[in-house]
Amino acid sequence: xxEKPAEKTTSTKATETVKKVRAIVRxxxxxxxxxxxxxxxxxxxxxxxxxxxxxxxxxxxxxxxxNYAGLTAAKRDAERFVxxxxxxxxxxxxxxxxxxxxxxxxxxxxxxKTPENAPDGGMVMPDLLLGCGSACDPRFxxxxxxxxxxxxPTYSFDVIWPPVDADLDEVRNYYIxxxxxxxxxxxxxxxxQTKKKLSHDRLWEAISRSNATWxxxxxxxxxxxxxxxxxxxxxxxxxxxxxxxxxGTQLAVDFYEELYNEVKQRVDxxxxxxxxxxxxxxxxGGLPPWHTMWIFNYFETLGAVFVMENAYRIxxxxxxxxxxxxxxxxxxxxxxxxxxxxxxxxxxxxxIATVERLLEYIEDYRIDGVVTHATKxxxxxxxxxxxxxxxxxxxxxxxxxxxxxxxxxxxxxxEAQWKAQIDAFVEAVEAHKRRTAR
Amino acid sequence: xxxxxxxxxxxxxxxELYQRRGQRARELSEQGAKVIGYFCCYVxxxxxxxxxxxxxRIQGGVNxxxxxxxxxxxxxxxxxxxxxxxxxxxxxxxxLDGLVVPHTCDTVQRIYDIWKYYRKPAYSHFINVPxxxxxxxxxxxxxxxxxxxxxxxxxxxxxxxxxxxxxxVRLHNENRALVRQLYDLRKPDPPLTSGVEILKTMVTGMGxxxxxxxxxxxxxxxxxRERGGGPGKKPARILIYGSVIDDISFIQLIEDxxxxxxxxxxSTGLRGFWHDxxxxxxxxxxIVNRYLDKIYCPRTxxxxxxxxxxxxxxxxxYVYKSAADFQVNGVILxxxxxxxxxxxxxxxxxxxxxxxxxPVLYLEDDYSAGTLGQLKTRVQAFIEMIA
Numbered sequence: 001x002x003e004k005p006a007e008k009t010t011s012t013k014a015t016e017t018v019k020k021v022r023a024i025v026r027x028x029x030x031x032x033x034x035x036x037x038x039x040x041x042x043x044x045x046x047x048x049x050x051x052x053x054x055x056x057x058x059x060x061x062x063x064x065x066x067n068y069a070g071l072t073a074a075k076r077d078a079e080r081f082v083x084x085x086x087x088x089x090x091x092x093x094x095x096x097x098x099x100x101x102x103x104x105x106x107x108x109x110x111x112x113k114t115p116e117n118a119p120d121g122g123m124v125m126p127d128l129l130l131g132c133g134s135a136c137d138p139r140f141x142x143x144x145x146x147x148x149x150x151x152x153p154t155y156s157f158d159v160i161w162p163p164v165d166a167d168l169d170e171v172r173n174y175y176i177x178x179x180x181x182x183x184x185x186x187x188x189x190x191x192x193q194t195k196k197k198l199s200h201d202r203l204w205e206a207i208s209r210s211n212a213t214w215x216x217x218x219x220x221x222x223x224x225x226x227x228x229x230x231x232x233x234x235x236x237x238x239x240x241x242x243x244x245x246x247x248g249t250q251l252a253v254d255f256y257e258e259l260y261n262e263v264k265q266r267v268d269x270x271x272x273x274x275x276x277x278x279x280x281x282x283x284x285g286g287l288p289p290w291h292t293m294w295i296f297n298y299f300e301t302l303g304a305v306f307v308m309e310n311a312y313r314i315x316x317x318x319x320x321x322x323x324x325x326x327x328x329x330x331x332x333x334x335x336x337x338x339x340x341x342x343x344x345x346x347x348x349x350x351x352i353a354t355v356e357r358l359l360e361y362i363e364d365y366r367i368d369g370v371v372t373h374a375t376k377x378x379x380x381x382x383x384x385x386x387x388x389x390x391x392x393x394x395x396x397x398x399x400x401x402x403x404x405x406x407x408x409x410x411x412x413x414x415e416a417q418w419k420a421q422i423d424a425f426v427e428a429v430e431a432h433k434r435r436t437a438r
Numbered sequence: 439x440x441x442x443x444x445x446x447x448x449x450x451x452x453x454e455l456y457q458r459r460g461q462r463a464r465e466l467s468e469q470g471a472k473v474i475g476y477f478c479c480y481v482x483x484x485x486x487x488x489x490x491x492x493x494x495r496i497q498g499g500v501n502x503x504x505x506x507x508x509x510x511x512x513x514x515x516x517x518x519x520x521x522x523x524x525x526x527x528x529x530x531x532x533x534l535d536g537l538v539v540p541h542t543c544d545t546v547q548r549i550y551d552i553w554k555y556y557r558k559p560a561y562s563h564f565i566n567v568p569x570x571x572x573x574x575x576x577x578x579x580x581x582x583x584x585x586x587x588x589x590x591x592x593x594x595x596x597x598x599x600x601x602x603x604x605x606x607v608r609l610h611n612e613n614r615a616l617v618r619q620l621y622d623l624r625k626p627d628p629p630l631t632s633g634v635e636i637l638k639t640m641v642t643g644m645g646x647x648x649x650x651x652x653x654x655x656x657x658x659x660x661x662x663r664e665r666g667g668g669p670g671k672k673p674a675r676i677l678i679y680g681s682v683i684d685d686i687s688f689i690q691l692i693e694d695x696x697x698x699x700x701x702x703x704x705s706t707g708l709r710g711f712w713h714d715x716x717x718x719x720x721x722x723x724x725i726v727n728r729y730l731d732k733i734y735c736p737r738t739x740x741x742x743x744x745x746x747x748x749x750x751x752x753x754x755x756y757v758y759k760s761a762a763d764f765q766v767n768g769v770i771l772x773x774x775x776x777x778x779x780x781x782x783x784x785x786x787x788x789x790x791x792x793x794x795x796x797p798v799l800y801l802e803d804d805y806s807a808g809t810l811g812q813l814k815t816r817v818q819a820f821i822e823m824i825a
Contacts, residue, residue, distance in 0.1 A: 089785035091802055093514070093776055133569035133739070137544050140569060140739045141782040147746045148786065154742045156570060160578075163550065163564040166585075174581040181574035351555050376514050379778060383515045383548045387555070390510070 009074050011234035011293040014273045015266070017259040018238040024251070025071060025120065025241055028064065032124040035061040041127045041194050044101075044146075046139050047244050047312070049132035050159055050335045051186060053206035053327075056248035058190050058198055063123050064245045065142070069100035073290035073408045075119045081107065082409060088148075095138045096377045096408025102142070105149040126152055128193060130186070134159030136380035155189045157182040161339035164346045164353060172336065180332035187328070203327040206248035216256035217243050217314045223263045224307060225365050228272025230263045233283045233306035234296035240312045278303030279368045279429045282361055284400070285310045285354065285388065286373030286381050287407045295418065302426045308365045310358060311373075311381060316341055350391045358388065362396055369429040370400040376412045399432050401425040447657040449635060455646070456638040456686075460533060463494050463645045467533040472594070475531060475559075477522075477549070479710035479733050480540035480567045482725050485587060487606035487648050489594040494534060495644035495706075497684040498522040500807045510552060516545040516776050517805040518682045523549060526557050536561030536593065538586075543737050543779055561593040569739050571731055580726045587722075603721045609648045610715065616655040617643075617711040623662055624700040625764055628671040631662045633678075633689040633699025640707055641684050669698055673825030677701040677761045679787065680772035681735075681780060687807055692770070695818045696825060701764040703757050704772075709733060712756070736779040750790045753783070758794055768824040770817070771800045797824045 013019055032042050043055065045062040055062050072078040073096070081103030086092050088106050090099060104123065107115045114122040129152050131140035140156040147154070160178065162171050187198050220239070224231050231239075239259060242252040265271075281299065283306045289295060296306055318337035324330050342356040350356055361367060370392065372385045389400045403421060405413035446454055446462075455462060467473045472491040476483075486493040498521030507524035525531060537559045539550035547564075554562045566582050568575035591598055620639065623630040639658055643651045662668070674697035683689065684706050689699050703709055713732035718724035730738075734756060743749040751758075761769060769791050773780040781802070788798045799820040803809055 089788060089800070091773075091775070091781040091784070094778060094781050098782070131739075137569075137737065137778045138782065141736070141779055144739065144742075145782050145786065147742070147749055148789075151746065156739050157572070158568050158570045158575065158578075160566055160568065162566065165554075165562070165564070171581075171585060174578060178568075178574055178578035178581075181577075182570070182572070185572050185574070352551055374512055374514065379515055379544045379548075379776065382512050383545055384512075384552065386510055386512060387552050391555070 008294060009076055009291055011237075011296050013235050013238060015231050015235050015239075015259065015262055017255070017262045018235045020255070021238040021241045024246065024255075025067070028067070028245055029120040029123065032061050032063050033121065036124045036127075042124050043128035043130045044123070044126045044143060045130050046132060046134075048134045048159065049130070049139070050134065050331060051130065051132070051183070052247035053203055053210055053331065054183065054187060054190070054198070055130075056206040057202040058194060058196060060128070060190065060194070062245070063126055065101045065123065066097045067241070067245055068104075068119075068123050069097035069408055070290040071119050072100050072104075073410075074293065076291065076410070077119055078291070078408050079410070080115070090145075092409075093377055095136070095142075096375070096406050098138045098142045098145075099377070100408055102145060102149075105146055109149040125150065128152060128190075129154040131156035132159050133157070136378070153189075153193055155186060157186050159335060161336065164343050164351060168340060168343065176329075176332045176336050179335050180328050183328045183331055200327050207327060207330060209250060209253055210248045211317075213243055213247060213252040213256055214314055215317055216253070216260055218317055220256060220260050220263050221308070221314065223260070223267050226267040227280070227366065228270065228274075228277040229280065229305045229307040230266035230271060230273075232273045232296060232300070233309040234293055236309050237288050237293065237312065240314075243314060244312065273305045274300045274303060276303055277305050279426065279433070280305060280307045280366055281429075282306070282358065282365065282367045282370045283309035283311065284358055284370040284372040285385055287311050287375050287378055289373060289375075289403075289405050289413065290407055291410045292405075292413060292415070295422075298419065299422060299426070302423070304369070304426050304429065306371075308361050308367070310354070310361065313357075350395065352384075352388065352391060354384075355388050355391045358392060359395055362392075362398065367398060368433055369398055369425065371425070372400070372402045374402050374404045376404065376406045377409060378407060397432070399425065399428040401428075447654060448661045449658055451654060452635070452639050452642050452658060455642040459497065459641070460494070460530065460645055462650070463492055464533045466492055466647070467535070472535045473533055474536040474538055474561065475534040476538040476540075477519075477546050478540055478542045479705055479735070480542055480729055481538050481565065482583065482729055483648070484603060484606040484610050484715065484721075484725060485583075485590055485598065487609060488598045488602040489590060489596070491590075491594065492645075492647055496522050496531065497641065497644065498682070498805060499525055499530075500685040500687060500805055510556060514776060515548075516543075516774060518774055519545050519549050521805060523553060526553060531557075534559060536563075538563050538565065540565045540567045542567060542735065543777070545776070561590075563589050568730065569737065571738065571741060576726055576730060579730050580722060583722060583726060600721055604717070606648075607715045607717065607721050607724065609652065613643075613648050613652050613655070614711045614714050616652055616659065617708070620655060620659055621701070621708055621711075623659065624698070627675065627765060628668055629675075629698050629700050630666075630668040632669040633676075633693055633702070634686045635662075636699075636702075637683065637686050637689050637707070644684075644706075669693065672696055672698045674698070674768050674821045675700045675764065675766050676768050676770055676821075677703070677757070677764065677766040678707075678770045678772055679703045679757055680770075681705045681774055681777055682805070683707070683772065685807070687810060688772070688803075688813065691810055691814055692817055692821075695814070695821050697768070697821045701760050701766060703734070703760070705735065709735065736783040750786060754787055754790050758791065761791070761794075761796060766796065768820065769796045769798045770820070771798055773800070773802050774805050775802050
């Protein structure tokens, strides 16, 4: 196998800053290998676990296993890992990320070394596996299953939030208390493993850097309301890397500062993604098709630009009360506030916070159409999409469409079918625009 | 406590209630009882009993094609949940006054909002069940159950006293003990009762007030003991492990293929009956411990043990013990497709039992009677191999 992809899967980007991300990704895996050689602790990690700053403050080098799976898909080199996992008895409908990860580690165990020509040199053998109960079940089941292939200390903890119909005043305290205790349990585990104490000062510093990162990233997205769109969704799916996978580092802070400056300059000079932006689309949910990211460019050939997205979203800034002085309390508060954003609106209107966010984007970003991606192996981001679109239809009449494939598994993707569906959808968007312009 | 005339007894009563699912709940609803639908084994049914409401475990229908739910639910999700919601859309659950959904897995979590929005039950509540078992998880779960208790009291229009809750715990513990007695009737070889009879009884119990269910169980156990005989000796004794089986067709298929199904650990089977609620001064403490820690569904993360072998013992050892106790000679791992937690456990489960000397048949199914033909071939081959 060669590291060079057999065919182009990635998208063409509009901004220069995001072109630096590929090197950052390469650096993630290289850094982890170097850290391991120097005796630093490395850990398999997942997004949305809210522990980035804790790891940063304790000098634990994360290896983001979902990112690695996405990377193999973008390289069209996921198949050997997926097939290996399936040969080991894992169902072909299990999360594509998980199948890549299990297949990778099964192969590593079998061969006694990193699978040959693994993209970006492969994932380092971790010292720790750190799962959580946030967002989806595979977030803790994946690392539990890895016990077949490695004998590595494993810890999982809950990241939990109330349902929309909860009385937040009634449940807030005990949800935050539990979240705080869950973070404390993680810290206790890490301190036992590394034999190092967590420095609260260092944790505050990491929190400060990550808040600055997310704030600047959020400001970038505010700029993206401009017409024409200065930065499309395909750029977001590169731009997300420092925010998710380098969170708490100065590199991430600097990256978004630079991205902000570039996007601002594009807005000021009305530089768009395509020469003539006819339709503004929202990528409404489901994870992106990492195996075929150029599909966003295909929309652009029809004059349709994805100006905003609702997957791997940044968290909007939240205001943790000033009386919170302990960093773990802060993280628990921040987690609660992040996950309960838009609950008030949801209670009054659609009943779903995600639908409220989509409605907000539709208005703020002047959206003409919504596209979701049903990913066959991801329950967490797919189940509910049809429902969201129904509810959206109660408050807006813009066209919507659901594309179906997978995050990883190219066997679930049909280029011809997608193109036909996209062509028809863009025609529907055009017809809708014409009708509403009358 | 809800006390009503028990109209059906023994296996004939089970048969009638099994064939007319929901009938008893419907009757009680017409008499003014509040009937609350719920999913999975993580909802403390004692709460409903203490408030004289009827808990109704929501089922799907393997024989009913999904025709309505496609407009609302993706096809890549648990077909059992899709089926149950399909039945709701067809008004088969119009006798339910409310819906309680525990956060057991991603799909069950999602169905709460969707069911609530499109079916608009008079009462609805979502219980967050921690995935973890750290000390703080118990305290959190207790708080969640207190919130649930308060919400249910408001709907009932009255307080749930500790005395009523303690009595409900006693009745449901009695129920669990009776179910275990029923299961024990399959320990001998040949077993005194079949897997089909057991499953019919269990499904029937999902829609009965606990007093009626206990009475029914006593009558069934008595009848089985007195009648003697049973399904007769067969070459294979099978244990089934998995999530939801709420229709006899698959069990029937196994038992028609030369095996007796003598034990299960199914979400709709013994899973919710292994352990009693320990009586505690605050009855809620016993309920918290039992519902959080004593239900062994793969959705709960059991902290890692020192070795992989011990880890697997922690997760599956209780199933192994019952397989040995019931002298099983084959295990069927029955997983409903798109169930991530079971699917991620499946290779571990399979190799664990194989190392213990048990042949394992792993079936991934679509929760539809339409797949029985395919299953039959594999089941027959498996039974021939182990017999």
